[in-house]
Amino acid sequence: MTNADVAQVFNEIAVLLEIKGEDAFRVNSYRRVARTVNDLTVDINDVAARGELGDLPGVGPGSAEKIHELLGTGRVSLREQLLAEVPDSLLRLLAVPTIGPKRAAVLWKECGITSMDELKAALAAGRLATVKGFGPKTLIQMERGIEFLERSAGRTRLGMGWKVSTLLGGAVLAMKGVERAEFAGSLRRGCETVGDLDLLCATEDPEQVVRQFLKLQHVTEVLSATTTKGLVIVDYEPIGTLRVDLRVVPAASFGAAWLWNTGSREHVARLRARAAERGWSLGETGLTAGGRVIASQTEEEIYAALDLPWIPPELREDRGEFDVRAVPRDLLTLKHIRGDLHVHTTASDGRNTVAEMVEAAMGRGYEYMCVTEHSQSSAIAGGLKEALLIGHMLDVRALAKRTEGIRVWIGTEVDILADGALDYPDELLAQLDFVIASVHSGMGSDSAANTRRTLAAIRNPYVNCIAHPTGRLINEREAMALDLEAICQEAARTGTALEINANNFRLDLRDEHARLARAHHVPIVISTDAHAVDQFDQIQFGVLTARRAWLRRGDVLNTRAAKDIRAFVAAKRATKG
Numbered sequence: 001m002t003n004a005d006v007a008q009v010f011n012e013i014a015v016l017l018e019i020k021g022e023d024a025f026r027v028n029s030y031r032r033v034a035r036t037v038n039d040l041t042v043d044i045n046d047v048a049a050r051g052e053l054g055d056l057p058g059v060g061p062g063s064a065e066k067i068h069e070l071l072g073t074g075r076v077s078l079r080e081q082l083l084a085e086v087p088d089s090l091l092r093l094l095a096v097p098t099i100g101p102k103r104a105a106v107l108w109k110e111c112g113i114t115s116m117d118e119l120k121a122a123l124a125a126g127r128l129a130t131v132k133g134f135g136p137k138t139l140i141q142m143e144r145g146i147e148f149l150e151r152s153a154g155r156t157r158l159g160m161g162w163k164v165s166t167l168l169g170g171a172v173l174a175m176k177g178v179e180r181a182e183f184a185g186s187l188r189r190g191c192e193t194v195g196d197l198d199l200l201c202a203t204e205d206p207e208q209v210v211r212q213f214l215k216l217q218h219v220t221e222v223l224s225a226t227t228t229k230g231l232v233i234v235d236y237e238p239i240g241t242l243r244v245d246l247r248v249v250p251a252a253s254f255g256a257a258w259l260w261n262t263g264s265r266e267h268v269a270r271l272r273a274r275a276a277e278r279g280w281s282l283g284e285t286g287l288t289a290g291g292r293v294i295a296s297q298t299e300e301e302i303y304a305a306l307d308l309p310w311i312p313p314e315l316r317e318d319r320g321e322f323d324v325r326a327v328p329r330d331l332l333t334l335k336h337i338r339g340d341l342h343v344h345t346t347a348s349d350g351r352n353t354v355a356e357m358v359e360a361a362m363g364r365g366y367e368y369m370c371v372t373e374h375s376q377s378s379a380i381a382g383g384l385k386e387a388l389l390i391g392h393m394l395d396v397r398a399l400a401k402r403t404e405g406i407r408v409w410i411g412t413e414v415d416i417l418a419d420g421a422l423d424y425p426d427e428l429l430a431q432l433d434f435v436i437a438s439v440h441s442g443m444g445s446d447s448a449a450n451t452r453r454t455l456a457a458i459r460n461p462y463v464n465c466i467a468h469p470t471g472r473l474i475n476e477r478e479a480m481a482l483d484l485e486a487i488c489q490e491a492a493r494t495g496t497a498l499e500i501n502a503n504n505f506r507l508d509l510r511d512e513h514a515r516l517a518r519a520h521h522v523p524i525v526i527s528t529d530a531h532a533v534d535q536f537d538q539i540q541f542g543v544l545t546a547r548r549a550w551l552r553r554g555d556v557l558n559t560r561a562a563k564d565i566r567a568f569v570a571a572k573r574a575t576k577g
Helices: 003-020 024-038 044-049 061-073 077-085 101-111 116-125 136-151 158-173 206-214 251-262 265-277 299-305 354-363 386-401 447-458 484-494 511-519 533-548 562-573
Strands: 178-183 197-203 219-225 229-236 240-249 281-283 286-289 292-295 339-343 368-374 407-415 434-438 497-501 524-527
Touching: 003 024, 003 061, 003 077, 003 101, 024 061, 044 061, 116 136, 136 219, 158 178, 158 197, 158 229, 158 240, 158 533, 178 251, 197 206, 197 251, 206 219, 206 229, 206 240, 240 251, 251 265, 251 281, 251 286, 251 299, 265 281, 286 299, 292 299, 339 354, 339 407, 339 434, 339 524, 339 562, 354 368, 354 386, 354 533, 368 386, 368 434, 386 407, 447 484, 484 497, 484 511, 497 511, 497 533, 511 524, 511 533, 524 533
Parallel strands: 197 240, 339 368, 368 407, 407 434, 497 524
Antiparallel strands: 178 197, 219 229, 229 240, 281 286, 286 292
16 A cells, blocks of 8 residues: 555545534544655655654554554545445545535535535536525536536646646736736646646736636636636647636735735645734735734735745745745756756657757757667667667767767666666666666566665666656656665665656656655756757756755756766766776
């Protein structure tokens, strides 16, 4: 049973308790356990085996006992008891917009509705119109929310959300009278997936802006609208379909609204508690004391009034940001990145030539770029046989000699085979400038087997980086089972980097794993794994992930000069033998 499995069970217990109407403190205690387990960078099974469950934040003796029960039997008696009292189909109703545990309880207890089909039938028959708390607007949102769920796939990858938000945000900003437009929510925090997109804008004529917003080219459906809000469905082919929530606020309270709608819920709750300690209130319109506004126009003013530094959005997850006196001045930014060490071309499965990729890297102001084609076992990706790699190496080096303004290196993304051996012999790897190793097949093995093969690659003196270490594909493929603690320890010992693959399908290492790597002093490489010139832009998603992990400039290998990358490679090769 994985960490995610355990977290889901405890989240379900919390929801079932809330539907029953149990005490909020008890409900939240189970939610906290779920979050703690989900955020773990080690296997919960290993923690339990070491008898260390009680050391986890929020996990008391009772919760530890339930985790042991779940890991040992695949069930928790409390959950079974709750499911005997509360229909489990109610859990699926929570995906419908406006339906939380309290409304689900009303649907069940007062209306006898326990399934999606029953809810749809009740809405169609108008049976919920007289139920308290289910006004006309709520019912319309529920109907349209169900329709949206049936034709969409839940949360959306960061990259897709970013594209849609950029397009829509630009359209809103171009509207007459709009002074400012910004995105908020999980997108602004750099989360790997987003639900609805949240857009804020400031204007003195909110009604006119909302009317224009509802008529934008890619809006296919209006779910709800008021004089200051618009909730729509947009369809950008081939990007996809998303719900977008526009809120129009006065410029004087923009900072408060931006802070409130950025979240996270836990971070804002801590800020509200801090305000309450001073006898103040924090809401969407500002930080107030009685009827007096203390701060509202900018986020910085609000944080300062609460005796806090301004906290970057990526850190607003209640994971230690309130325990530091100042945010690190060298927290990683996009401008710190000096090159890309994981790039593919038409020599394997890329869409652009080496020369075109080099030109694009130069256009970004990079100091270096490393061409890393797939190795021979990756036949589906056009992996190069040994002789072809040697020829390719000569071609790239010839191009490098006649190219000014950027260092062009030749490497490989070599497959780690099932037994831990590499897809090329050491004699060939020794001729390359930078070697990335990765697992592309056989990820269904158990944690011990996956860890052994990765550790074997890490110990090879010619392997400089492990690419996308867990092999996950967001919304498509789970991370392979891996002892990341052992991986980080060995990477630190051998001088091997771990990658944050910035491709928005991967973002691997994820934020919590990158934070673990930093704690072990493992150098991180942020690479795009670019297969085309436009994919260099995805570096921003890797940087966002790194910032969520609190990575600083010095933690990331490719923030260093070319000579330092050379020295990094040479240092590990010097350990051979």
